[in-house]
Amino acid sequence: METAGQPEHEARMTEVRARLSEFAEGDPSPAERALVLRLLRSFTAKTPDAVDLLARLLEAGDPEPVSDHAHSLKGSAANIGAIRLAALCAAVEDRARAGIVADPGRTVERLRAEAGGTLLAVRAVTEGYEESI
Template identity: 50%
Template sequence: MERSREDEVRDRMADIAGPDPGPAEQALLGRLIRSYLEKTPAAVDRLGELLRGGDPAALREHAHAMKGSASNIGAATLSAVLAEVEQAAREGVVLDPDLTLGRIACEQALVFPILEKLAAGG
């Protein structure tokens, strides 16, 4: 059975702060999540530039960093999409920019509300 994105994110947050985080751990999670939410739009914009620019080496590095960030907050499906971008670039292939960015946007639309709720203490 497929786990929900919320389950994936909540499980990752529990890995970081424990199953019953106190105020200090909650504050840490809030900072981590807010940082991710603030930095990701610019990172996606840069990914789009690299996809359209066709530079596999730079694309691979950027996708790798984004994959790690997504994984760190528990966005497993988003991380998997970025892993595909990274692997294709490693092989010298630049994936279709519109299709790839669309997939990323869909995942963000599913994950960002979960993260926003958690950052607000929910």
């Protein structure tokens, strides 16, 4: 996992908080807070395995499953405001749809680094929501 530099970590947290504020504007109700926590916890629980699977698919080199899985991970990331991870997955998806799985080693490295930084930020945001309940 990436050891996030403070500016990158703060930027990721800001992006996630901005997206989550769309679910629970102003003074969120207990139900809205519970929804946000479910989203954050689900993302944190599922993302490591999703990244591992995408890494294996990239290394296998078959564009169709790479495209499908990158699309799925992109959606999960975008849903919680993980803009950088979503953009990286979108680029992987676009290349795979064009039939290209280029430089899987470097792509996996970038994917793992971004996912690691994203997970650190999401965990920090989650802690903030847990403390506010």
